[in-house]
Amino acid sequence: MMQIAFNSFLAALLMIPAITLLCRRDSRVRALPSWLLLLTLLAGTIVAGFSFWRGGRLALDLSWVTPFPFALTVDRLSAFFLLLICVVGAPVVLFSTAYVERHYSPTKADWLWVLLPLFLLSMVLVVIASTAFAFLFGWELMTLFSAALILIDGDSERRRHNIFIYLMMMHASAAAVIASFFLFLPNASTLDFTSMRAAVAAMPMGLRSAIFLMSFVGFGTKAGIVPFHLWLPKAHPIAPSPVSALMSAVMLKTAIYGFVRFTFDFLGGGPAWWGYLVLLAGAVTGLLGILYALTEHDMKRLLAYSSVENIGIIYLGLGAALVLMANNSPAWATAALVAALLHALNHSLFKSLLFLGAGAISEATHTVDIEFMGGLLKRMKITGIVFLIGCCSIIGLPLLNGFVSEWVILRAFIAGSELTSLSCAILLPLMAGVLALIGGIAVAVFAKLYGVAFLGRPRSLQAEEATEVATAMQVAMALLAASCVIIGILPGIVLNPLTALASDLMHTAALPEAALSIAHTLPWVAVCIAVLIIVIAGFRRITRITATWACGLPALNGRMQYSSAAFSKPLRTVFSRVYEADRTVDVHYAQQPYFAKSITYRSVRTTSFEKSLYRPAVDMIVSLATRLRKLQTGNMQVYLLYIFLALVALLLWMRFA
Amino acid sequence: MNLAINLIQALLLIAIAPLVSGVIARMKARIQNRHGASLWRPYADLLKLFRKQDLIPNTASVLFRFAPTILFAATAAAAAFVPMLHPAALFGVSGDIILLVYLLAIGRFFLMLGAMDGGSSFGGLGASREALVSALAEAPLLLALISVAILSHTVSLSGIVLTTVQQGPLHLSAVYAFALGALVLIAIAETGRIPVDNPSTHLELTMIHEAMVLEYSGPSLALIEWASAIKLTLIMAMLAGIFAPWGMATSASIAALLLAPLALIFKLTVLAVSIAVIESSIAKLRIYLIPDFLGMASALAILAVAFTALMR
Numbered sequence: 025m026m027q028i029a030f031n032s033f034l035a036a037l038l039m040i041p042a043i044t045l046l047c048r049r050d051s052r053v054r055a056l057p058s059w060l061l062l063l064t065l066l067a068g069t070i071v072a073g074f075s076f077w078r079g080g081r082l083a084l085d086l087s088w089v090t091p092f093p094f095a096l097t098v099d100r101l102s103a104f105f106l107l108l109i110c111v112v113g114a115p116v117v118l119f120s121t122a123y124v125e126r127h128y129s130p131t132k133a134d135w136l137w138v139l140l141p142l143f144l145l146s147m148v149l150v151v152i153a154s155t156a157f158a159f160l161f162g163w164e165l166m167t168l169f170s171a172a173l174i175l176i177d178g179d180s181e182r183r184r185h186n187i188f189i190y191l192m193m194m195h196a197s198a199a200a201v202i203a204s205f206f207l208f209l210p211n212a213s214t215l216d217f218t219s220m221r222a223a224v225a226a227m228p229m230g231l232r233s234a235i236f237l238m239s240f241v242g243f244g245t246k247a248g249i250v251p252f253h254l255w256l257p258k259a260h261p262i263a264p265s266p267v268s269a270l271m272s273a274v275m276l277k278t279a280i281y282g283f284v285r286f287t288f289d290f291l292g293g294g295p296a297w298w299g300y301l302v303l304l305a306g307a308v309t310g311l312l313g314i315l316y317a318l319t320e321h322d323m324k325r326l327l328a329y330s331s332v333e334n335i336g337i338i339y340l341g342l343g344a345a346l347v348l349m350a351n352n353s354p355a356w357a358t359a360a361l362v363a364a365l366l367h368a369l370n371h372s373l374f375k376s377l378l379f380l381g382a383g384a385i386s387e388a389t390h391t392v393d394i395e396f397m398g399g400l401l402k403r404m405k406i407t408g409i410v411f412l413i414g415c416c417s418i419i420g421l422p423l424l425n426g427f428v429s430e431w432v433i434l435r436a437f438i439a440g441s442e443l444t445s446l447s448c449a450i451l452l453p454l455m456a457g458v459l460a461l462i463g464g465i466a467v468a469v470f471a472k473l474y475g476v477a478f479l480g481r482p483r484s485l486q487a488e489e490a491t492e493v494a495t496a497m498q499v500a501m502a503l504l505a506a507s508c509v510i511i512g513i514l515p516g517i518v519l520n521p522l523t524a525l526a527s528d529l530m531h532t533a534a535l536p537e538a539a540l541s542i543a544h545t546l547p548w549v550a551v552c553i554a555v556l557i558i559v560i561a562g563f564r565r566i567t568r569i570t571a572t573w574a575c576g577l578p579a580l581n582g583r584m585q586y587s588s589a590a591f592s593k594p595l596r597t598v599f600s601r602v603y604e605a606d607r608t609v610d611v612h613y614a615q616q617p618y619f620a621k622s623i624t625y626r627s628v629r630t631t632s633f634e635k636s637l638y639r640p641a642v643d644m645i646v647s648l649a650t651r652l653r654k655l656q657t658g659n660m661q662v663y664l665l666y667i668f669l670a671l672v673a674l675l676l677w678m679r680f681a
Numbered sequence: 682m683n684l685a686i687n688l689i690q691a692l693l694l695i696a697i698a699p700l701v702s703g704v705i706a707r708m709k710a711r712i713q714n715r716h717g718a719s720l721w722r723p724y725a726d727l728l729k730l731f732r733k734q735d736l737i738p739n740t741a742s743v744l745f746r747f748a749p750t751i752l753f754a755a756t757a758a759a760a761a762f763v764p765m766l767h768p769a770a771l772f773g774v775s776g777d778i779i780l781l782v783y784l785l786a787i788g789r790f791f792l793m794l795g796a797m798d799g800g801s802s803f804g805g806l807g808a809s810r811e812a813l814v815s816a817l818a819e820a821p822l823l824l825a826l827i828s829v830a831i832l833s834h835t836v837s838l839s840g841i842v843l844t845t846v847q848q849g850p851l852h853l854s855a856v857y858a859f860a861l862g863a864l865v866l867i868a869i870a871e872t873g874r875i876p877v878d879n880p881s882t883h884l885e886l887t888m889i890h891e892a893m894v895l896e897y898s899g900p901s902l903a904l905i906e907w908a909s910a911i912k913l914t915l916i917m918a919m920l921a922g923i924f925a926p927w928g929m930a931t932s933a934s935i936a937a938l939l940l941a942p943l944a945l946i947f948k949l950t951v952l953a954v955s956i957a958v959i960e961s962s963i964a965k966l967r968i969y970l971i972p973d974f975l976g977m978a979s980a981l982a983i984l985a986v987a988f989t990a991l992m993r
C-alpha cells in the first residue's frame with residue numbers, strides 16, 4: 025500500500041511539469057498543476073511519516089532503465105528528511121499558488137510551476153537515493169534547477185554574477201562529494217550504499233579520514249559553513265521568496281543529510297579530531313553567521329545569514345556527537361545527534377516561515393529593506409503574528425521548537441564534562457557558552473528585525489499603505505507557525521522517533537533519561553504561563569489612546585525612530601574586528617573651509633574571506649588560464665601538430681605501460 | 682506537604698519582590714544621609730499604578746499592550762524554579778538552569794519589542810542598549826550556572842542547592858569562588874543596577890531599562906516594575922541558594938520550617954545591603970565599558986568551567 029503511494033508520489037512529481045505545459049493554454053485549468061503538486065506533497069508527507077514513525081522501509085529499483093545502478097530506498101534517516109521536504113514543501117506551494125500569479129507574467133509563472141516540482145523531485149532523489157549514481161544525479165539537478173528558479177526573478181548583470189558564483193561553488197562542492205564517493209572504490213565492489221557500508225570495516229584509518237574530509241568540504245560547501253558560505257548570502261536572497269524558503273529551509277538540509285549519511289552511517293564515527301573539526305566549524309559558522317546577520321537591513325539577506333548561523337548550530341550538535349562517540353559515551357552522542365537532526369527540522373520550519381513572511385511583506389510594501397518598513401503589525405495582523413512566532417522560535421525562546429533542540433545540544437555539551445579525557449571535559453561545556461553567545465546575539469538580531477519592520481511608526485509611504493496579503497499565503501504561514509508551537513510544547517512527538525532513528529544509526533540501546541526530560545517539563549511550563557497570561561489579561565483595564573510624548577515638539581515622525589543601523593551599532597562596535605569595514609568620507613568644500621558643498625560617505629563591509637581566501641585562488645586560476653592561452657594560437661597546423669603529438673604519446677604509452 | 686511549601690515559596694518570591702526593592706531604596710537613602718521612603722512604598726506605587734489609566738500610543742500595535750503581560754508571566758513562571766525555603770521548587774525536579782535562563786530571555790525579548798513599538802526614539806535607544814547587555818551576558822550566566830551544575834552532577838537548580846547544602850561551608854570547591862564572581866557581575870548587569878544601568882535615572886545618555894519603559898503607564902507599567910522586582914529577588918535568591926543555602930529546611934520538622942524564613946530574610950537583607958553599598962559608592966560605567974565588565978564575567982565563568990575538569 026505504502027509502496028504504491030511512494031511510487032505514485034515520485035511519478036506525480038515527474039508528471040506535474042508536463043501537466044503544467046499542457047494546461048497553460050486553458051485558463052480554466054491553469055491552477056490545476058499547483059493543486060496537484062500540493063496533493064502530491066501531502067501524499068509524500070503521509071508516506072514519509074509512515075516510514076519515520078513506524079520505521080517501515082520502502083524501496084524502488086530503477087536500474088533496468090538507467091545505464092548506471094539507480095536504486096531508491098527509504099529508511100528511517102531518509103524518511104526523516106523526506107518528511108522535512110514534504111512538510112515544508114506543502115505550505116510553500118500553497119503560498120506560491122497566491123504569490124506567483126501576482127508577481128510574474130503567465131510565461132514566467134509557467135516556468136516556475138515546471139521547475140518547482142523538478143527542484144523538489146531532485147531534493148527528494150538526494151535523500152532517498154541508495155546508489156552513488158542516483159545520489160549524484162539528484163545532487164547535480166538540485167543545483168541546476170535552483171539556479172534556473174533564481175533566474176525567473178530577472179537576469180541583470182549583477183544577478184548573473186551571483187548565480188555564477190553559486191554555480192562555481194556548487195560544482196566545487198559536487199567535485200568533493202564525487203571524490204568522497206569514489207574513495208570507497210578500492211574497497212567496495214559497487215557504489216550502492218549497502219556495499220559502501222560493508223566496505224568500511226576493511227578500510228585503513230587514513231582512507232576513512234580522507235573520505236571524512238572530502239565529505240566535510242563537499243557537504244559543508246552546500247550547507248554553507250564558514251568559509252565556504254560565500255555563495256549563500258548571494259544566491260538565497262535573489263530567488264523568488266518561495267524558492268528562497270525552499271533553498272534555505274530544505275536544500276541546505278540535504279547537505280546535512282549527506283554529511284550524516286557519510287559520517288555516521290557509512291563511516292560509523294571516527295577519531296575525536298573529526299569531532300573537534302566539526303565543532304570548530306560549527307562554532308565559527310554560528311558566530312560569524314549571526315554577526316553578519318546583525319549588520320544587514322535587507323530582510324532576505326539577513327535571513328540568509330541567519331541560515332548560516334543555524335547550520336553552525338546543527339554542526340555544533342554533530343560535532344558534539346562525534347566527540348562523545350569517540351570518547352565512549354554513545355548514549356549522549358546519540359542525544360547530540362538527535363538534537364542536531366531536530367534542529368535541522370526546526371530550522372526548516374521557522375526559516376521557511378520567515379522567508380515566506382519576507383515574501384508577504386515584499387508583496388505588501390514592495391521592498392525588502394527593513395529601513396523602509398515599520399508599523400506593519402498594525403496593518404498586517406496575521407502575517408505580523410506568525411512572523412513573531414517565527415522570530416521567537418529562531419532565537420530559541422521556550423515553548424517554541426527552537427528551544428527544544430538547543431536545550432538537547434546544551435545538555436549534551438554539559439554531559440561532556442563527565443568524560444575522562446581532560447580536553448573534552450573542558451571544551452564541550454565551554455561550547456555551551458559559545459551557543460549561548462550565538463543565542464544572545466540572535467536575540468538582538470531578531471529584536472532588530474521585528475522591531476524595525478513590524479513595530480512603531482511606518483518609515484515610508486509604502487509601509488503606511490501596506491495591507492494584509494491573500495488568505496492562501498496567510499494559511500501557509502500559519503500552518504508553519506502552528507507546527508513550531510506544537511513541537512515547542514509537545515516535543516515528544518518528534519523526539520521519540522528521532523531517538524529511534526539515531527539509536528539505529530549509532531547502534532546504541534537507549535538514551536540517558538535526562539537527555540529528553542525537557543519533553544515532560546515543557547507542557548507544565550506552558551500551562552503555568554498560559555494560566556498567568558489569562559489571569560492577567562482578564563483584569564479590566566481602562567485604556568486611553570494618545571499620541572506619544574514628543575518632548576514638546578508638534579509630533580514625532582517615522583525618521584525619529586531608531587533605525588536598523590542605529591539599533592545594531594553598539595554590538596557592531598564591540599565586534600568591529602569581525603567586520604573590517606572600509607570607510608571613505610569625501611568632503612568637498614565650495615570656497616570657505618567651513619561650509620561643505622557635498623559630503624559623500626561610503627562604508628563597505630569587506631568579508632575578509634573574499635579578500636584573503638578566495639581572491640588569491642581566483643587570481644591563480646585566472647593567471648594559469650592566461651598562461652595556457654598561449655597554446656591556443658588559432659593556427660590550424662599547430663592544432664594538427666597537437667593531435668599528432670598526442671597520438672604518438674598515446675602509442676608510446678600503450679607500448680611501454 | 683512538599684508541594685505546599687513549593688507553591689508557597691514561589692508565591693512568596695512574587696509577593697516579597699517589591700519589598701526587596703523597598704529595602705534597597707531605603708538602605709541607599711540611609712547611606713546617602715537621607716531619611717528615605719517607607720519600606721512599603723513599592724507596594725503603594727504598584728497599587729496606585731494598577732488603578733490608573735493605561736495610556737497607549739496611537740501608533741502602537743497589539744504587541745505594546747501584551748508585552749508587559751508576557752514579561753510578567755514568564756518571570757513569574759521562572760520564580761517557580763528557585764528554591765528559597767527548602768532545597769526543592771515547584772519546577773525543581775524537572776525544571777533546570779537552561780530553561781530558567783531562557784524563560785528570563787522571553788521577558789527581555791518582549792520588553793525590547795514593546796519598547797520599539799512606542800514609536801519614539803527612546804524605546805529604540807533602550808532596546809538597542811539592552812540588546813548589547815543581554816547578548817553579552819547570556820553566555821557567562823549560562824557558563825557560571827553550568828560550572829556549579831557540573832560539580833553537583835545535575836542541571837536542576839534544586840539539585841544544585843541540595844548538593845551545596847549537604848556540604849559544609851569549608852568543603853566547597855574553589856570553582857564556587859569563580860562562579861560566584863561571575864554570577865555577581867552578571868546579576869548586576871541582568872537586573873540593571875549600577876554600574877551597568879541606573880534604575881533611578883531618566884537621562885538619555887545613560888538610561889537602558891528606563892528608556893524601554895518610558896512609554897508605559899498605569900497597569901502595564903506596574904506589571905513591568907513588578908516583574909523587574911521579581912527578577913531581582915529571583916536572582917538574589919538564586920545566589921543565596923547556590924552559594925549559601927545553609928539554613929534551608931532540609932527536613933520537615935517544625936523548627937527547621939520556622940528557621941528557614943528567618944535565614945532567608947537574613948540572606949536577602951545582606952544582599953540588599955551590599956547592593957545599596959555598591960550603588961552608593963561606584964559610578965555608572967560608560968556604555969562602551971560594559972562589554973569589558975561582561976568580558977570579566979565571561980573570563981571568570983570560563984575559569985569556573987575549566988576548573989571543574991582540572992580539579993576533579
